[in-house]
Amino acid sequence: MKPLALSLALVLAVPAVADAAVFRGETSQGRGVVLKTTEHGRPYRVKVSFRAPCSDHKRLKAGTFFRSPFDHRTRTRVRDEGNYTFPLGDERIHAEVSMRAHRVSPTEWRGRYKGDFVVRKNGDKVATCQTPLVHWHATR
Numbered sequence: 001m002k003p004l005a006l007s008l009a010l011v012l013a014v015p016a017v018a019d020a021a022v023f024r025g026e027t028s029q030g031r032g033v034v035l036k037t038t039e040h041g042r043p044y045r046v047k048v049s050f051r052a053p054c055s056d057h058k059r060l061k062a063g064t065f066f067r068s069p070f071d072h073r074t075r076t077r078v079r080d081e082g083n084y085t086f087p088l089g090d091e092r093i094h095a096e097v098s099m100r101a102h103r104v105s106p107t108e109w110r111g112r113y114k115g116d117f118v119v120r121k122n123g124d125k126v127a128t129c130q131t132p133l134v135h136w137h138a139t140r
Contacts, residue, residue, distance in 0.1 A: 023109050025138030032063075033136045035101065035109050043078040044068040046099060048113040048136060054129035060088075060117055064097050076103040078111075091126065094118045101136075110137045 019041040025033045031049035038044050049063040070080040081098035094117065101111025113136065117129040 021140045023107075023138035023140045025109075025136060027113070027134045027136040029134055033111075033138045035111075035138050041075045042068075042073055043070070043101070043109075046078065046080075046101065046111075048099060048111075048134070050113060050115060050131050050134055052115055052117055052129040052131045054117075054119065054127045056119075056127035058127065058129075060093070060119075060129040062086075062088075062093075064095065064099070064113070064115065066097075066099050077101070088119075091119050091121045093129075094120070108137060108139045110135070112136065 019037065020039040021037050023035040023037070027033055027048065027050065029051050031051065032047075033049070034045075034047045035043055036045040045068070046066040047063055050061075052060040054060055066080045070078050072079040077100075079100040083094065083096045085092055085094045095115055097113070097115040099111060099113045101109050103109050113131065113134040115131045118125060119127040119129065
């Protein structure tokens with residue numbers, strides 16, 4: 001009787017593991033995207049790379065990591081927004097970002113990203129940067 005119970009446990013465990021996946025893709029700016037799902041098929045990490053033109057005629061090239069817990073998450077949808085600050089050389093960048101995505105098939109996610117950035121040097125605002133609405137897709 002034990003071998004049968006062990007076999008059933010293994011069969012039941014396999015589908016859950018099969019749902020864990022890494023989806024890779026590209027944004028409408030030609031930059032990279034990575035979305036990772038748990039063994040239950042729920043997203044737990046999304047990285048979106050972007051370019052944001054700035055008011056000082058420069059361009060910010062960076063990426064944003066969104067991590068669980070998200071504002072909203074199911075097996076087929078994810079949405080998150082927030083803010084963070086990071087150093088870049090002798091400047092500090094304050095970011096306000098948002099992301100949303102939906103699963104369009106078992107092998108593909110599509111989404112969009114938006115970011116607004118304030119660049120400060122020695123505490124003084126020196127520029128603002130903003131992405132257009134960046135669309136993306138990722139497949140496994």
